[in-house]
Amino acid sequence: MRREPPQTLGDYLPLLFPAAMLTIFFVVPFGTMIAVSFFQRQQGGFYTPAFVFDNYARFLSVFFGGVLGFSLMLAIIVAICCVVLALPFTYMLTRMARKVQVVWLVALLSILSLSEVIIGFAWSTLFSRTAGITNILVALGIMAEAKALTPSFGAVLTGMVYQAFPYTVLVLFPALVRLDPTLTEAARTLGASPLKAFFTVVVPALRNTITATLIMVFIFALGSYLLPQLLGRPQHWTLSVLITDQAIYQSNMPFAAAMAVFLVLVTLGLVALTVIAGRKGEAA
């Protein structure tokens, strides 16, 4: 089929609806947010239109810098954990019988139907001292006495990986299904053990997919603000938690907006870096 570039104004008509939706529901709110980030805050809970950099200046402190750094690090660790766990899992899933695949995919999709709140409370129960999984370890004689695993960094990480894992599998699945199974067979006939074949053929052949998945999980994890509060201590709170705090509890909209804009910019920067690094790797 030949694709011609649109010639008349009428050819652009199908684009009108999505363009309008994007403008109303994305460009306008985002523009508003950027504008608000420059407004002057009024003591007592409101703001007046102005053009000041106070909100950004306040952000440039050791405290907020630390929170931003922690948020980015947490999101990166979640992304790496998810891909490391999901890649071998999905690879084996694609090599199973169709029926088994369907059962697994339905189970994973059902996790997506759980809200962040339910996931958070479920894990806080599982990690608790009185009713948690440590009691099972005690019953098995592995541990001496039950203890609380939450709040802790590990608990936050587990909750967030659990939440992002189904997305990771669903993004990797189509690429792995399309991967020619004779590639691994060829690697095996050429002297690679199944494990070596996985690392020397499957992983490198899927490099672009893996990068894209890492970016997706990273951005997904960056927005998480409930799980760090439910499963972590205040030092495990992400920038998203502070934004919510400023916007809703401190009623400081301009500062919340400034932090959100900053987060978006840093995220875009990191994604751009990853893409550029990926391109370079390909050219080499």
Added chain:
Amino acid sequence: MSGLALQNVVKEFGTFRAVNNVDLTVPHGTFVCMLGPSGCGKTTLLRMIAGLDLPTGGAIRLDGEDITQVPTHKRNLGMVFQSLALFPHLTVGENIAYPLRIRGAAKEDQKKRVDELLAMIHLTGYADRPVAKLSGGQRQRVAIARALSISPKLFLLDEPLSALDAKLREAMQVELRQLQQKLGITTIVVTHDQREAMTMADTVVVMSGGEIRQAASPIEIYRRPADSFVADFIGQTNLLDVAGDSSGRAVVLGQAIPGLELPAGAAKGTLSVRPEDVHLTAPSAGALTGKVTFVRDLGGTIETFVDVAGHQIVAVSTPRERPEVTVGQEVGIALTPDVCVVLKK
């Protein structure tokens, strides 16, 4: 014994027997073509030799050693897949070096060997190209070079030339055969193309229904097929019912053929005669008489379809040796005993 030996090899998928009691000996350095219609078990057999599938019964021996349960990556073989399975993320050179890299060979040795192999497949200087930028024939050569880079004991190819166009395929057949003879490597090719098998093989193994019907040299298979399946599958043939009369002479379509006899003890059989062995004569001079129904003039050869008592016999001849006949004309068909093969029913 040096070489490959299959002993009573069986492969079952559930209740389906894909390979049934296959016995085959492949002496070192021979070129074997496994030939058969799709679903005859030839690819399954090759995959078992490679270790990609495990047999449900029997044994596979290589140079006397039982390798039935040895995992694929420890068999030291080279295999070319139908899809070629070149690694898309590696360059030509890296693809060829892959088996060496996996075995931990030194970088300089890898490079030296890659250069040697590239020279062998006439692609010197292509080492740094991505495989996606190659033509079909070049990719084919790279897949062959990759399979041969460790100088394997066994070289396996699964329908290796099926993706190429006819002209290139013919050229590659000759090239592959010459390469195999130069290297003296034991080679097994699976194909459904009988021309390919005839061109390349020392031994052709004809398979059907998971069993070996005949394993012999190409010319033996062609001249002395073991049964009517082999006769029909390899090349073109005319198959006619034959029965013995009271004095032991073979009778075809109601006519006794002088000098032709049935196998001892058999009362009935099938006569196979190749179209190029069927000679057209004057109606009275031949053993059989029939009417010409169709003439296919291909320039180099002419195929004449003759109806003899409701049976169609095809004769192939060159324009010079063939008498002028036209559709509807009565012709005689000469059948000499030396070109006829009587097969058991």
